[in-house]
Amino acid sequence: MTDRVIVIDHPLVQHKLTLMRQTQTSTAKFRQLLKEIGMLLAYEVTRDLPLKYVQIETPIASMNAPVLAPEKKLVIVSIMRAGQGLLDSILELIPSARVGHIGLYRDPTTLMSIEYYFKVPHDIEQRDVLIVDPMLATGNSAVAAADRLKEVNPKSIKFLCLLAAPEGIKHFQEQHPDVQIYTAAIDERLDEYGYIVPGLGDAGDRLYGTM
Numbered sequence: 001m002t003d004r005v006i007v008i009d010h011p012l013v014q015h016k017l018t019l020m021r022q023t024q025t026s027t028a029k030f031r032q033l034l035k036e037i038g039m040l041l042a043y044e045v046t047r048d049l050p051l052k053y054v055q056i057e058t059p060i061a062s063m064n065a066p067v068l069a070p071e072k073k074l075v076i077v078s079i080m081r082a083g084q085g086l087l088d089s090i091l092e093l094i095p096s097a098r099v100g101h102i103g104l105y106r107d108p109t110t111l112m113s114i115e116y117y118f119k120v121p122h123d124i125e126q127r128d129v130l131i132v133d134p135m136l137a138t139g140n141s142a143v144a145a146a147d148r149l150k151e152v153n154p155k156s157i158k159f160l161c162l163l164a165a166p167e168g169i170k171h172f173q174e175q176h177p178d179v180q181i182y183t184a185a186i187d188e189r190l191d192e193y194g195y196i197v198p199g200l201g202d203a204g205d206r207l208y209g210t211m
Contacts, residue, residue, distance in 0.1 A: 008183070025206075027209035030206045035088065044182065050072050053065065074097040075098045075120060075130070079145050082135070086134060087099065100120030101118075125153045125154060127154055128157075131159045131160065132161075136181065138165075139171035161182070162183065163185055164196075166189065
């Protein structure tokens with residue numbers, strides 16, 4: 001782990017990730033686990049959100065109590081389609097966050113990412129962005145998403161995934177050394193098809209039952 005790659009090794013995260021990896025885990029269970037683990041990951045990614053203090057009344061007394069500072073405006077950007085599972089869980093924690101979508105698919109021959117959709121809030125230059133995608137494999141999709149987002153000049157960018165391969169981390173950091181990566185695990189390597197080993201298979205297929 002470095003200051004640019006943060007592995008979230010909380011026991012609950014690691015336990016749920018192990019369940020997600022298993023072949024026998026059903027689509028419904030996989031979807032539920034992704035929701036649960038996404039919320040746990042979101043706690044860590046948002047640890048640096050600033051607070052301000054406001055005067056409130058409890059049933060007993062007045063007090064100055066912390067609330068999120070309204071000037072910290074977040075956009076959660078999902079790399080479609082698998083990123084939607086992480087997006088939904090984070091929105092349960094931060095319902096006021098705005099949402100963006102980047103549609104990318106991987107060319108099966110070149111493994112390069114091809115964009116087919118891009119939609120983000122109009123005021124994104126005033127907002128901090130969290131890109132979400134379960135897998136950082138070759139890194140091509142993550143790099144393409146960060147490239148595209150930097151064109152619209154957000155205040156900052158972070159990247160959140162469940163699993164990362166060393167090759168993907170290296171590629172992403174070469175292109176975007178300023179973007180922090182948050183992940184639950186760094187696996188061994190990529191196979192010849194660009195899948196993470198040991199991994200958990202295709203996250204989108206397992207999430208939506210399209211294996």
